[in-house]
Amino acid sequence: MIRKLSTTIALLIVVALLAACGGAAPAGADQxxxxxxxxxxxxxxxxxxxxxxxxxxYPKTEFINAAVAGGAGTNARAxxxxxxxxxDPPDSWQAHAGQEIIGTYVAAGQIExxxxxxxxxxxxxxxxxxxxxxxSKGDQIYSVPVNIxxxxxxxxxxALLAELGVQVPTTWDEFFxxxxxxxxxxxxxxxMGEQWTAMHLMEVVLLGELGPDAxxxxxxxxxxxxxxxxxAALGTYAxxxxxxxxxxxxxxxxxxxxxxxxxxxxxxIMGDWCDGYFSGTAEGGNLGLVPGEGYGWAPPPGTDGxxxxxxxxxxxxxxxxxxxxALAWLKTAGSxxxxxxxxxxxxSICARTDCDATLFNAYLQTAMADWASDRVVGxxxxxxxxxxxxxxxxxxxxxxxxxxxxxxxEAFQSALVAAAxxxxxx
Amino acid sequence: MTATPVPAxxxxxxPRRYVNRDQVLAILVxxxxxxxxxxxxxxxxxxxxxxxxxxxxxxxxxxxFAGLRQYLELARDARFAIDVxxxxxxxxxxxxxxxxxxxxxxxxxxxKLKGENFFRSVFLFPMAIxxxxxxxxxxxxxxxxxxxxxxxxxxxxxxxxxxxxxSRWHLTDPPWGxxxxxxxxxxxxxxxxxxxxxxGLRAISEDLxxxxxxxxxxxxxMYRYVIMPLLNPVTLSAVIIxxxxxxxIFDLIVAISQNNIALDVPGVYMWRATFDANNxxxxxxxxxxxxLTIAVLIVPYLVYSMRSEEQQ
Numbered sequence: 001m002i003r004k005l006s007t008t009i010a011l012l013i014v015v016a017l018l019a020a021c022g023g024a025a026p027a028g029a030d031q032x033x034x035x036x037x038x039x040x041x042x043x044x045x046x047x048x049x050x051x052x053x054x055x056x057x058y059p060k061t062e063f064i065n066a067a068v069a070g071g072a073g074t075n076a077r078a079x080x081x082x083x084x085x086x087x088d089p090p091d092s093w094q095a096h097a098g099q100e101i102i103g104t105y106v107a108a109g110q111i112e113x114x115x116x117x118x119x120x121x122x123x124x125x126x127x128x129x130x131x132x133x134x135x136s137k138g139d140q141i142y143s144v145p146v147n148i149x150x151x152x153x154x155x156x157x158x159a160l161l162a163e164l165g166v167q168v169p170t171t172w173d174e175f176f177x178x179x180x181x182x183x184x185x186x187x188x189x190x191x192m193g194e195q196w197t198a199m200h201l202m203e204v205v206l207l208g209e210l211g212p213d214a215x216x217x218x219x220x221x222x223x224x225x226x227x228x229x230x231x232a233a234l235g236t237y238a239x240x241x242x243x244x245x246x247x248x249x250x251x252x253x254x255x256x257x258x259x260x261x262x263x264x265x266x267x268x269i270m271g272d273w274c275d276g277y278f279s280g281t282a283e284g285g286n287l288g289l290v291p292g293e294g295y296g297w298a299p300p301p302g303t304d305g306x307x308x309x310x311x312x313x314x315x316x317x318x319x320x321x322x323x324x325x326a327l328a329w330l331k332t333a334g335s336x337x338x339x340x341x342x343x344x345x346x347x348s349i350c351a352r353t354d355c356d357a358t359l360f361n362a363y364l365q366t367a368m369a370d371w372a373s374d375r376v377v378g379x380x381x382x383x384x385x386x387x388x389x390x391x392x393x394x395x396x397x398x399x400x401x402x403x404x405x406x407x408x409x410e411a412f413q414s415a416l417v418a419a420a421x422x423x424x425x426x
Numbered sequence: 427m428t429a430t431p432v433p434a435x436x437x438x439x440x441p442r443r444y445v446n447r448d449q450v451l452a453i454l455v456x457x458x459x460x461x462x463x464x465x466x467x468x469x470x471x472x473x474x475x476x477x478x479x480x481x482x483x484x485x486x487x488x489x490x491f492a493g494l495r496q497y498l499e500l501a502r503d504a505r506f507a508i509d510v511x512x513x514x515x516x517x518x519x520x521x522x523x524x525x526x527x528x529x530x531x532x533x534x535x536x537x538k539l540k541g542e543n544f545f546r547s548v549f550l551f552p553m554a555i556x557x558x559x560x561x562x563x564x565x566x567x568x569x570x571x572x573x574x575x576x577x578x579x580x581x582x583x584x585x586x587x588x589x590x591x592x593s594r595w596h597l598t599d600p601p602w603g604x605x606x607x608x609x610x611x612x613x614x615x616x617x618x619x620x621x622x623x624x625x626g627l628r629a630i631s632e633d634l635x636x637x638x639x640x641x642x643x644x645x646x647x648m649y650r651y652v653i654m655p656l657l658n659p660v661t662l663s664a665v666i667i668x669x670x671x672x673x674x675i676f677d678l679i680v681a682i683s684q685n686n687i688a689l690d691v692p693g694v695y696m697w698r699a700t701f702d703a704n705n706x707x708x709x710x711x712x713x714x715x716x717x718l719t720i721a722v723l724i725v726p727y728l729v730y731s732m733r734s735e736e737q738q
Binding site (some may be wrong): 247250387403 | 483484485486487504508516565569570571572573574575579594596597599601680684685686687688689699701702703704707
C-alpha cells in the first residue's frame, strides 16, 4: 500500500512537471516571437493589423504574439526583465523609444544596433532628422519606431472658451490671465489627473519656459538643473498647479480630459492619445466628439514649433533565437504599409513622414504636418529623455513637491539636481 | 491507516516498525512542501538579503558588495520616511478600529438575536472581495470633488444635510490622507475580526457568566472582568493576522493611491523601485526591512504559541 502511495505521488510529480513544460513552443521552423503589452483596445487591434501585413509579406514565418497584459506595461516589463535575466529573450520587444531602451536594455547589453537595417530600408530618410539622435546611443540606432504620439498638446473646450470670450493662450502669462476669467465663471482652468499626469504637465512647462535647446541640454548632461532658468521654470510650474482641480490626485487621465469635454474645465494638457478618447465611438467607451467642435487643440504656451514626442518601438534582441524572423518583423514594423495599417487603428501617427494623410482624422493630420516640420524633442514621462532610474527619482521628487503644501521650489530643485547627478544617462 | 485489517494483525509482534513506516510516509508526503518552502521562502529570503547588500541598479544582476549602503540611503530617503509614517498611521487606525468594531459586532451577535446567521454573513462578505476591488470602489466612493461634480459619499452627506462631514478623504493633506485609506480596509476586515471574537465568545461557558451574575456583577462588569480576559488569546491572534496584513499592504494602496507619493507605503515603493526604476538593490533592502518589521510582530507570537502548546 505504501508502495502504491509512493508510486502515485511519484506519478503526480511527473505529471506536474510535464504539465509545466508543456507550455514551451516547439523549436525549429521559421518563427519570430514578439513581446509587447498591446493586449486590448486600439493597440491590440493595430498590432493585429500589422501582423496581417507581416503574414502576407513573410508567409513562411510563424508570428508568436507574446503580449503580456496589465498595468500599462508595468507587468510586461517585469516579465521581460525576468526573461532577459534568465537568458531567454524574445526575438523582439516593445519599448518606448529613447532612454527607456538605451538606459535599460542597451546598458545591459541586451539589444543589437540597427544601423544597417535603417540604411537598407531607408528609414532614416523618411523620419525627421532631429528624431534619430534621440533614439540612438552615439552613432548606433537601437530601435524601429512604429508610431508617434505628441506629448505637448493643450486640449480645449471651444464652446466654453467662446462663451467666456477667452482666447487660447500662447504664453503662460496669457494663461494665468485666462484662468482668472475661467475661474471667475466657476469653472476649472486646467484639469489634471494622477501623479504621472502632473509629471507630464511639468515636462511641458519646462519645455515651454526653457525652449528646446536648454530642455535637451538638461538630459544630455550639458545643461545645469540648478540654473536660475530652471528655478524660474519650476516657479511657473508651481504657479500653474494653483489652477488645477483640487481632486487631481484622484482622477485618471481620462477623467481629467473628460472634464474639458463636459465643459467643467477649459484646458487640459495631455498627450494626443486624448484625441482617440475624444473622437472614438461611444460604443468603444470613448466620447464620440467631432474634432474641432467638441474639442480643440493647440500647442501649450511656449511650445509652438516644437514636437515633444514619444514612440513605441521594436528592438532586435542580442542572441535572438530567430534573428532572421526578428529582422523581417522590424522591416514590416518600419515599412509604410505596416505603419499605415497600425496607426489609424491605434490612433497615432506614423513615425515615417510619407504616410497617406487621408487615413487619419482632422487632429492627426495636423500632428502629421507638425511632425514633418517641427523641431523634435523627447518626453520625460514617456521614456524618451531619461533612463528609468533617473526618471523614478524625478517622480519621487515631484511626488514630495506635490505633497508639500508650501510648494517649496528650492527643495524640489535641489532634489532634481541630486537626481541628475546620481543617475545621469550613460 | 490503522483501520486497515491486514497490517493490524501482523503488527502485533513488532509494532515499532509500523510506526516507522508511518513516519517515513509522513515525511515523504511533507517532503515536497519542505523542499518548496526551503527554496522559495528561505532560499529567496537569503537571496534578497544578498541583493540588498549589493550595488545592483540596471537590468542585469550586479552582486558587487555595497555593505549597508542601500539601508543607509533609505534612512535618508524622504520618500521612505513618508512610507514609515504612513504605515504607522495606517496600522494604528486599522488595528484599533478592526478590534473595536469586531468586538462590538461579536458581542451584539452573541445576544442570541434572530437572524444571527444572516448578519454574520453580511459582516463577513466584504472579506470575500479582493483588496483591489475594494480599493477601486472606495476610490470612487471617496471622490473629493465638490460643487456640481460632487459624487460618492460626499454627495450622500450633502443630500442628507450633513454638509459639515464633506471631506477630501484620502486626498486630505498628509499625514491624515492615509488614515482614510484605512476606512475601506476596516470595512473589509472588521467582519473577519468579528468572526474570530464570536468564536471566542462561544467558547466561554455559560456557567461562568451565570456565576458572575450570581456574584452580583453588572453586565458591563461581567464583560470587563470575566469575558475580556478570556478573550485575550483571540485578541492576540487578531493583532497578528491584521498586523501583518497592514505592514505589507500593497494592493489596496495601489488601487486607491494611483502612485500618489503622499499615500506611498513600503510595499508599493519596493515594487516601484525594483520594476520601474530597475533599482534592485534598493527594492531588496525595502523588502528585508518589511520582513524584519513583520518578524518583530510574528516571532514573539510563535514563541508564545509554541510554549502554550507545550504546556498543554
